[in-house]
Amino acid sequence: MPTEALWYHTTDDHTVRCKLCPHACIIKEGEKGICRVRKNDSGKLLTDVYGFVSAMNLDPIEKKPLYHYYPGSSVLSIGSYGCNLHCSFCQNSSISQSEADNSRQKQYFTPEQLIALAMNQPGNLGIAFTYNEPIVYYEYMIDTARMAKKAGLKTIMVTNGFINPEPLDELLGFTDAFSVDLKAFSEEFYRKVTSSRLKPVLEALRQIRKSGKHLEIVNLLIPGLNDDEPAFTEMVKWIAAELGKETVFHISRYFPQYKLTTVATSPESIRKMESIARRHLTWVYTGNMRNETNDTYCIVCNNLLITRFLYNIHTPGLNSDGKCSVCGNYFHKKT
Numbered sequence: 492m493p494t495e496a497l498w499y500h501t502t503d504d505h506t507v508r509c510k511l512c513p514h515a516c517i518i519k520e521g522e523k524g525i526c527r528v529r530k531n532d533s534g535k536l537l538t539d540v541y542g543f544v545s546a547m548n549l550d551p552i553e554k555k556p557l558y559h560y561y562p563g564s565s566v567l568s569i570g571s572y573g574c575n576l577h578c579s580f581c582q583n584s585s586i587s588q589s590e591a592d593n594s595r596q597k598q599y600f601t602p603e604q605l606i607a608l609a610m611n612q613p614g615n616l617g618i619a620f621t622y623n624e625p626i627v628y629y630e631y632m633i634d635t636a637r638m639a640k641k642a643g644l645k646t647i648m649v650t651n652g653f654i655n656p657e658p659l660d661e662l663l664g665f666t667d668a669f670s671v672d673l674k675a676f677s678e679e680f681y682r683k684v685t686s687s688r689l690k691p692v693l694e695a696l697r698q699i700r701k702s703g704k705h706l707e708i709v710n711l712l713i714p715g716l717n718d719d720e721p722a723f724t725e726m727v728k729w730i731a732a733e734l735g736k737e738t739v740f741h742i743s744r745y746f747p748q749y750k751l752t753t754v755a756t757s758p759e760s761i762r763k764m765e766s767i768a769r770r771h772l773t774w775v776y777t778g779n780m781r782n783e784t785n786d787t788y789c790i791v792c793n794n795l796l797i798t799r800f801l802y803n804i805h806t807p808g809l810n811s812d813g814k815c816s817v818c819g820n821y822f823h824k825k826t
């Protein structure tokens with residue numbers, strides 16, 4: 492149901508300026524922002540998607556993907572509608588590029604109902620805000636995340652990172668782990684292919700890293716669009732220098748989706764970029780590669796810590812406190 496949004500101001504003529512993401516939409520009465528789910532109703536900014544859940548599943552945490560945060564666990568994952576980016580290759584366009592009031596499948600859950608559901612799932616770690624871009628359902632996400640923290644649940648945000656620093660700062664108080672999509676290392680790509688900008692995403696990544704919250708980065712490699720070797724090399728060097736060499740980095744194989752008909756990324760191209768990334772980063776994984784394992788070995792003693800094949804995850808070399816069972820090195824800290 493329409494609910495007043497956060498992060499906006501109204502001018503004298505009832506025009507609204509949204510301050511949630513760097514688009515900074517100026518929205519006239521009766522109109523919507525670029526994300527198509529925040530609208531100006533008589534000088535008030537309303538969110539159309541508060542409580543509307545388009546999809547809900549108990550997913551392996553590796554599906555987010557988060558490989559170094561409670562490996563092998565499950566998390567109740569929810570999505571809503573809308574996105575502040577309009578990527579031609581969107582993998583979830585049916586919900587991200589649609590408006591809540593146009594959907595026939597919408598279900599309404601209050602934050603309290605969602606928390607109760609999450610608490611009732613056996614073995615559930617917490618709640619992941621994912622599937623479409625959670626920035627555009629910010630109010631619902633932060634209300635739910637606040638309650639989740641009180642209930643002892645972990646909270647995860649899977650995001651494009653195109654958010655302003657102030658709303659992100661508030662969110663950081665209630666979010667434990669982030670999976671951020673870094674789509675390319677080129678302003679031109681961001682402008683032409685996603686209708687947004689790279690610089691604010693880099694700033695958001697710095698802010699998340701500085702907060703000490705868990706962070707993993709995903710790059711979907713698309714032939715001819717972002718597989719330029721020098722630009723890719725610059726990207727992984729930037730991650731190492733600005734966010735740390737041990738930032739977990741996923742290279743994901745692209746398949747044609749939505750408006751983009753370019754052929755799928757070849758496995759050879761993924762391998763080539765993986766070897767470039769490994770020169771600069773300690774933890775590099777590949778995704779969407781069929782019939783492949785993605786195991787993790789201890790960086791101190793080379794003990795096999797985690798085996799991953801599709802979503803069959805085993806942790807033969809990890810203690811219950813997240814340390815290597817042989818040398819005791821921390822693999823992940825249980826925060």
Ligand code: SF4
Pocket residue numbers: 509510511512513514515516523524525526527529575626627
């Ligand atoms: S959240 Fe939506 S309305 Fe607000 S600035 Fe971003 S795209 Fe515009």
